[in-house]
Amino acid sequence: MKTLVIGSGGREHALALALSRDPQVSEVHAAPGNPGIGAIATLHDVDPMDGAAVAALAQQIGADLVVVGPEAPLVAGVADAVTDAGIAVFGPSKEAAQLEGSKAFSKAVMEAAGVPTARSFTCSTPAETAEALDTFGAPYVVKDDALAAGKGVVVTNDRAEALAHAAECGTVVIEEFLKGPEVSVFAVCDGATAYALQPAQDFKRIFDGGRGGNTGGMGSYSPLPWAPADLRELVIATVVQPTLDEMARRGTPFRGCLYVGLALTDAGPRVIEFNVRFGDPDIQPVLALLESGAGELLLAAAEGRLHEVEPPVFRDGASVTVVLASAGYPESSSKGDVISGVGNANGVSDVDVIHAGTAIVDASTPEEPDHRHLVTAGGRVLAVRAVGYDIADARARAYAAADLISFPGLQRRSDIAAEPLGVIEGAAVLEG
Numbered sequence: 001m002k003t004l005v006i007g008s009g010g011r012e013h014a015l016a017l018a019l020s021r022d023p024q025v026s027e028v029h030a031a032p033g034n035p036g037i038g039a040i041a042t043l044h045d046v047d048p049m050d051g052a053a054v055a056a057l058a059q060q061i062g063a064d065l066v067v068v069g070p071e072a073p074l075v076a077g078v079a080d081a082v083t084d085a086g087i088a089v090f091g092p093s094k095e096a097a098q099l100e101g102s103k104a105f106s107k108a109v110m111e112a113a114g115v116p117t118a119r120s121f122t123c124s125t126p127a128e129t130a131e132a133l134d135t136f137g138a139p140y141v142v143k144d145d146a147l148a149a150g151k152g153v154v155v156t157n158d159r160a161e162a163l164a165h166a167a168e169c170g171t172v173v174i175e176e177f178l179k180g181p182e183v184s185v186f187a188v189c190d191g192a193t194a195y196a197l198q199p200a201q202d203f204k205r206i207f208d209g210g211r212g213g214n215t216g217g218m219g220s221y222s223p224l225p226w227a228p229a230d231l232r233e234l235v236i237a238t239v240v241q242p243t244l245d246e247m248a249r250r251g252t253p254f255r256g257c258l259y260v261g262l263a264l265t266d267a268g269p270r271v272i273e274f275n276v277r278f279g280d281p282d283i284q285p286v287l288a289l290l291e292s293g294a295g296e297l298l299l300a301a302a303e304g305r306l307h308e309v310e311p312p313v314f315r316d317g318a319s320v321t322v323v324l325a326s327a328g329y330p331e332s333s334s335k336g337d338v339i340s341g342v343g344n345a346n347g348v349s350d351v352d353v354i355h356a357g358t359a360i361v362d363a364s365t366p367e368e369p370d371h372r373h374l375v376t377a378g379g380r381v382l383a384v385r386a387v388g389y390d391i392a393d394a395r396a397r398a399y400a401a402a403d404l405i406s407f408p409g410l411q412r413r414s415d416i417a418a419e420p421l422g423v424i425e426g427a428a429v430l431e432g
Contacts, residue, residue: 036355327409
């Protein structure tokens with residue numbers, strides 16, 4: 001099959017790699033892609049937010065499957081445009097994408113479906129916000145109702161900080177704090193049926209020990225030996241299937257990836273949030289361990305026939321991803337800094353260097369007419385992903401490869417997938 005991946009980040013590079021390694025996939029295209037994706041796919045300069053342009057490109061190249069990576073195009077209805085063009089698309093409709101596009105909508109669906117989640121209030125005035133904060137008490141959890149690129153959530157003991165964040169957002173969802181390690185479970189859905197992928201854990205805070213500002217993710221690993229052995233089955237039965245049934249009842253069937261962010265509390269798993277696409281970087285180690293073909297799995301989901309294909313199969317071993325971020329991240333990002341060592345890192349056995357925020361600039365001179373530099377072009381720049389015999393082995397490989405890469409102001413955490421496994425990210429909040 002011919003596939004087209006929409007997006008330009010690390011998630012899309014990981015998806016393109018998985019598709020390129022599937023014997024059933026004959027061609028991988030990407031729009032707009034990035035320098036890393038360009039090494040394994042044909043890139044097209046098309047705006048991922050322009051549904052008509054994406055659909056036209058899919059028709060032009062004869063794509064059998066379009067995979068929409070980021071949330072913003074999905075919430076904007078890009079999948080609908082591709083569907084209207086008669087091409088299979090892995091990603092929900094604009095209406096179904098409101099599961100991520102609006103935290104309040106997501107909470108309403110969870111309530112109607114009986115999904116176990118945190119108690120919450122949707123607030124649109126300072127008075128409502130203050131009352132909700134006082135109802136739950138500290139730690140305070142304040143979520144922007146709208147899309148915020150993974151950085152719309154504040155968890156703090158400081159009531160003034162919580163109020164200030166709410167004031168910046170407009171409508172917010174105030175939740176009770178869920179105490180327990182966080183887990184990412186990705187469900188591949190076709191509207192009626194779902195298969196859960198192997199769980200992963202994401203490290204959201206910028207600094208070691210789960211401290212500092214929230215980011216889009218600084219690293220991840222899979223599998224999770226400390227998580228319940230039946231977690232995938234439990235999540236499908238208690239979260240995903242009821243949600244699919246409720247969405248179908250509403251006339252907006254959900255096809256694509258339903259990301260379930262969970263807290264493993266003393267009372268059992270509780271949903272922190274839904275996303276309507278694969279998470280980044282937490283999907284990266286999961287895809288590294290996927291042994292069965294990614295192409296047929298996603299195509300079957302897109303075509304509403306997931307029951308016809310076998311559940312995904314994962315290899316033994318483990319995978320760890322370490323993110324390298326630019327100076328100033330997450331508050332800002334430094335762009336144009338020259339990156340060195342990527343080729344050496346890619347040469348390490350069982351390592352992939354995933355591009356997230358990179359660009360190529362022409363540095364040609366009369367003496368060196370074809371000289372180009374790889375430079376930083378975003379907050380999260382690269383992710384170094386390794387596969388090993390176990391978590392410790394994969395972690396050692398990832399950090400050894402990451403040591404070979406440098407650029408000015410490089411930031412990375414040193415404790416991704418370190419002992420103790422299953423730590424609570426944001427533990428500093430509890431200490432305060």
